[in-house]
Amino acid sequence: MVERLSFYLERSSPLHRLNPTTKLVVAFTLILVAFLGPGLLLPSLIFLLILTPLSFVGQVGREFLRTTVRLLLPLFAFLFVMQSLFYPGGKTVLFGFWIFSVKLEGVRFAFLTATRVLVMVSSFLLLLFTTHPGVLLLDLTQRGLPASVAYILASTLQIIPQMQAKAATILDAQRSRGLDTSGSLGRRIRALLPLVGPLVFGSLVDVEERAIAIEARGFRSSRPKTSLVEIEDRPLERALRWLCLLAIILALGSRLWP
Amino acid sequence: MAVIEIQNLTYTYPATSHPALREVSLTVEAGEFVAIIGPNGAGKSTLCYTLAGFIPHFFKGELQGEVRVAGQDIRRVRLEDWVLKVGLVFQNPFNQISGAKFTVYEEIAFGLENIGVPREEMKRRVEEVMALTGIEDLADRSPYALSGGQQQRVALASILVMQPEVLVLDEPTSQLDPIGTREVFQVIRRLAHQGVTIIMAEHKVEWIAEYADRVIALAEGRVIGTGTPADVLTDPRLPDYGIGISRYTAVARRAAGEGLWPAERRLPVTLDEAEAGFRAVEEAHAHLH
Amino acid sequence: MKLIDSIKKDFNTMTLVLIPVAIAINVVIGQIVVLLRLPVYLDSIGTVLVGAICGPWAGALTGTLSNIIWGLLIDPNAFPWFPVALFIGFVSGWCARFGLFRTWWGVIITGFLVAITAAVVSTPIAVYLYGGITASGSSFITAFLLQTGRDLVTAVLSTNFLVEPVDKIATALLAYAIIRGLSRRYLMRFPRAENVLPAESKK
Known part of the structure; x- marks a missing residue:
């Protein structure tokens, strides 16, 4: 189990310095364009020409690529095998073996789905790698x-590592008392309780x-709250966010009026 | 001037049949340091929660009698306003970390953000209490990555920064190691010297003997004694109620049994008083021979 | 206005502090289940718990934020599934309000209703985002159904109907076991405790 707050990596890059909302809006835009936009290659181009270079600008390129592969490789392998064999609209048989046949439509569909999911997951990853969760929450x-x-x-982000540590301690203690956490299914179910x-x-x-502790500190106060930290937001970023909106509208338009 | 007045308070928690506090009356003057002693289950925490407004507002239950802070009835004041007047620090340091913030500095500012203090004033006040509680060097650390004593000082700072008129401390060192205990008591001593009104439930009677202006002894939800530390802490009934006494009192009581303590002298509660008493005995003996 | 007031009442400080703990329970038990290679998820025990003792709206919020946390911390693939978690909390909250959390058989019905809801809500997400095939073992069933000539939506929906009940009934029962293990005095601090306390002690 991982004991960390989030995917965030502390670096000093231009991407880290961007306003968190800007990064969030860009991530959503890329995802929506990948899912709504035209063409078989659009999502893969977004990943190769936008997200990957950006991850190196953010000085998290290596971790970004490694985590993307780790999270998505099993899904993609599964997706390609299943869709190329079982895609419902498959007609063009590429090759066959035993009772199976691999169809072109299935492969195309698997590719499009996989690259769209790739954009979805990696856009969020890039946001998370370069944004401290506390700063994102403050800005929002x-x-x-x-x-x-x-x-x-x-507080959830801070409780989880502690509970994971506690779980690891309990697990070790139970194991040393002979609790079987491998074994048969029945044994593993009995190990859970x-x-x-x-x-x-x-x-x-x-x-x-x-x-009680947070109420003692005015958490339920009806006065307007203030904030210790002010998060920077530049006019250029505001313009970028409007541009993102435009891109989403264009992608939507291409879907509605092809 | 009385900051807090309690008259004939009887309080029962919801879903319980026996009152946790029975006919309690007490008055706390501005600038006073009042200690509350009593065995476990005597109602110390309940009294602390009442002083801090969480009874009845948070716990509900049945409250009879009167509780007033600065002349206002507890039932008429909202909890969110009461907590600005009376700050509460309790035993478990870990549970007092808000979880909302990622550094100690932000953690201390959390309360001020909630009540809408402007940014510049917020920073000034946070830095002041960090100096007062000796935690300046922890500013950028995660509040969860601290020792118990450090966490408790952060909790104390987080309440002090809100500048309450009264500070209620419910056994603030009972879950700390000796080093943590010393660190926290150093801060409380500093606050007492500054004239902050403090009400503290505490087991460590030697410490109380030295610093408290007044002691209230509780047992089974009732006040069984109130007065100066010297009066209350030497009350011979204390051990019967399961309340610990100062080791100086214990030694002198044993000595008195052997006729080795001046008959007219009150039993000691501090080291200095014990020393003075035994010197007097010694001189008297020297006189005889 | 009445609805908004009653929702506000559900979000007292106890609820707001319980929700992070509930989400952490979801995540950590979800991870332990993966570690023990059990054929269920059990990643919504906390969501069902909050739904039962703090009401459907608090349950819905717990579910939603649970997926956001899972996405922030472990795998962003969790983000788009948040509506499923939202409805798990919402439906278990309503079931508790109708008294289904007072008996173990009521809890099994709750688990079943939650499963049906989860199956329906997750189908369009699986179909639209992932083309019906996700990384879980149940996708073999989907593939089989596709092979036998079912269309994609039917295949995914049928798979979900087959897979969800076991997990959600187990989840609801575990949440019930937790509630039974908590004292009456503790439960009463939460806004909808009357939904889970046995009828005779209601007064």
Whole structure:
């Protein structure tokens, strides 16, 4: 299990310095264009010509490519095998073996789906690699995200590593007492319960005190909140975000009036 | 001037049948340092939650009698306003970290953001309390990556920064190691010297003997003694209620049994008083021979 | 206005502090299940729990944010599936409101209803984003159904109907076991505790 806050990597790159909302808008735009735009090659071009170069500008290129491959390779392998064999509209047989036949339409469909998912996952990854989650939440709060939602997300990100550490401790303790976590399915199911109990109840008892602690610090105050940090937003970035909107409209138009 | 007045307070938590506090009355004056002692389950935490407004506003339940802060009735004041007057720090340092912030500096500012303090003032106040609690060097650390003592000082700073009129501390060192305990007590001592109004539930009677202006002893939800540390802490009934006494008192009581403590002298609660008492005995003996 | 007020009441501070813990339970148990190679997900126990004791809206928020956290932390593939998680929390909240969380058989019905909802909501996402084939083993069933001449939507929907109930009934039962393990005094701090407390102690 991974014990970290998010995918964020601390670097000083122009991409890291961009306003988080700008990066979020760009990510959404690339995804929407990949899914709505025309042509078989558009998503792969977005990945090769925009996302990959950008990841190197952000000084996270290697981690970006490695994580993208790790997260998507199994899906893609599966996708290509299944779709090229079982795609419902497949007519053009490329080659056949035993009772199976690989069809061109299936391969095309698998390629398009795979590259679209690639753009979706890697756009988010690039955003996450170059943006501290706290800064993203702060910026979104200043743009109207409810403070309670920001609180939930921030504290979840900090609770998870602790609960993972606790889970690892309990798992080790149970294993040393002879708990079988490999074995047959029945054994593995029986291994789950002694793990879950201490983990869940241990974290639930803290809820009351934690609620008191944040109320003691004015969390429920009805006064307008202020912010310690101000996140920079430049006019150029605002213009870029409008451009993104334009790109989305164009992609949508190409879908509606081909 | 009385900051907090409690009269005939009886309080029962929801879904329980026995009151946690029974007919409690007490007054806290501005600038006073009041200590609350009592065995586990005596109602110390309940009293702290009441002073801090969480009873009845957060816990609900049944409250009889009167609780007033700065003359206002607790039932008429919203919790969000009450917490600005009375700050609360409790035992578990870990649970007092908000989770909303990623650095200690931001963590301390969290309360000020919530109540809408302007940015420049916020920074000034955060830096002031960080100096007061001795945690300047932790500013950029994650509040979760700290020792218990450091976390508790962050919790203390996070409340102090809101500038409450009264500070309520519920056994603030009971879950800390000796180093953490010393660090936290150093800060509390500094606050007491500055004249901050402090109410502290605490087991460490030697510490109370030295710093508290007044002691309130609780047992089974009732006030069983109130007065100066010297009066309350030497009350012979304390051990019967399961309340620990100062080791100086214990030694002197043993000595008194053997006739080795001046009969007219009150039992000591601090090292200095014990020393003075035993010197007097020594001189008296020297006189005899 | 009445609806908004009742929703606001569901989001008291206890709820707001419970939700992060519930999401962490989703994520960490979800990961343990992967580690133990169990044929279920069990990644919505916390969502069902919040739905039951804090109401459908809080359950829906827990589900949604759970997927966002999973995406932020582990795999961005989780983001587009958030509507499924949203409805899991929402439906379990309504089931609890209709008293289905007071008995174990009611909880099994809840698990089943949640499964049906999840199956329906996830189908368009699987079909549109992934062409019906995802990385899970259940895609073999989808492929088989496609081979036997079903269209894509039918194939995916049927697969989901086959796979979801086991996972969601187990999830609901585990959430129920957690609730039964919590004290009455603790549960009463949450806005919809009356939905899960046994009828005789309602008063």
